Amino acid sequence: PLRPSPLGPRAQVRVCADGGANRVFDGMPELLPGHARDDVRSRYKPDVIKGDMDSVRPEVKEYYSNLGTKIADQSHDQDTTDLHKCVAFITDNSPGSDKSNLCILVLGALGGRFDHEMGNINVLHLFPNIKIVLLSDDCLIFLLPRTHTHSIHIERSVEGPHCGLIPVGTPSTSTTTTGLRWNLDNTHMSFGGLISTSNIVDEDQVMVTSDSDLIWTISLRH
């Protein structure tokens, strides 16, 4: 995305999925043009490069490897997407069995080839107990599993007001919300019928209860 990421210094583990390493290698110096390229690259160094390694440039892989980045080559496993491999890796390697504090922030999962985007959205559904947030310049999305009532805190300085709730996998016979301009009240949602898009967050807290897994999306400010 277009801004130098404030996520950098805060994230505890940074993983590049295959060609994501090319993006960090090329893109971070471009976002911070006043600084020496090698300084930027060592400051924004991934901890791991993981995936099937068919996109990462050899010189990029070597550069980060020399800086201490772990190269986790999974080119033998063609059945899962790069994102799936990364999420599985992160959950396998995070301390303790309690994943409730774990939050995985993902860049580059939206846009581009639609089958990739769908595969990435499917990863959210495959790991419903892990908070995985897909981010783009324009918006973020994450899954609201049907097993819980959700309380979404809105950070108004960086996100909103446009939002939506989307039943990607199965229709919802009943969804109820508070905090939106057009709240749902035991409302039926389905593709081919009503889905909640171009909604507006009206309060700092949005509550959602549903009988179906929903994708929550909110726009990001500049």
Add this chain to the structure above:
Amino acid sequence: DYLQEDKMLWRTIRSMEVMAHSSSFLLPKLHQPAKTPANNYTLVVLNQQLPRFMPRLWAQAKMRICADGGANRIFDEMSQMTNDLDRNRYIPEIVEGDMDSIRPEVKRFYSSQGSKISDKSHNQETTDLHKCISSIRHRTPDHEKANLCVLVTGALGGRFDHEAANINVLYVFSDMRIVLLSDDCLIQLLPKTHHHEIYIESSVEGPHCGIFPIGAPSTSTTTTGLKWNLSDAEMRFGSMISTSNIVDSDKVTVQSDADLLWTISLRNLT
């Protein structure tokens, strides 16, 4: 009685109508095959950067509709693509929508050049794409509906809720042929009511493809012509969906008990 079951299944396949699909609209105009499933193209331009092959779509379409800010895109970007500074060559027949994104000077220009300005700002219930598709459907006589194919640019990417709403338009108007196009791929609905034959134009599309049960799971989908075919397979978000598949033939067939979204990658077209 297995024999009886087989006979019944065969009868169902035979009685289900075949719907043929082809991306021949992406071919240069000179190379159009003699027979195409649809030969009446309408183009709808939404408000995102134009795909590189927009001039091809513009030439193919009998009718061009700019949805609100899509008019800004044609005004600003078309001449760069065609190296043709004459904006008069790219005048949409209709500019339609709630008019909250189109720049006043752009609206004035197209109005003065003969575009019909269809102001739907009173209707805030539906998206610009929904309004455009609804109008197209309303305007198309019944006997021409089977030949109609609506090509849409700018529906994918950007804000996710917009993308979802645009995909929902395919489901809401499931009896129409609507193709959403981006630089990277196209998507279209394969309604469960038909047996689908997708003719692959390998000079412009492929090999990456996928099939998705958006909105509702599929308990049974069968395909031919893919590298990893499905055989009476279940597909569901949270379980298996067909991504990063590869077209392995000139013709892909799909039959399913659920509405599916088909996607195929586009080659580098200009």
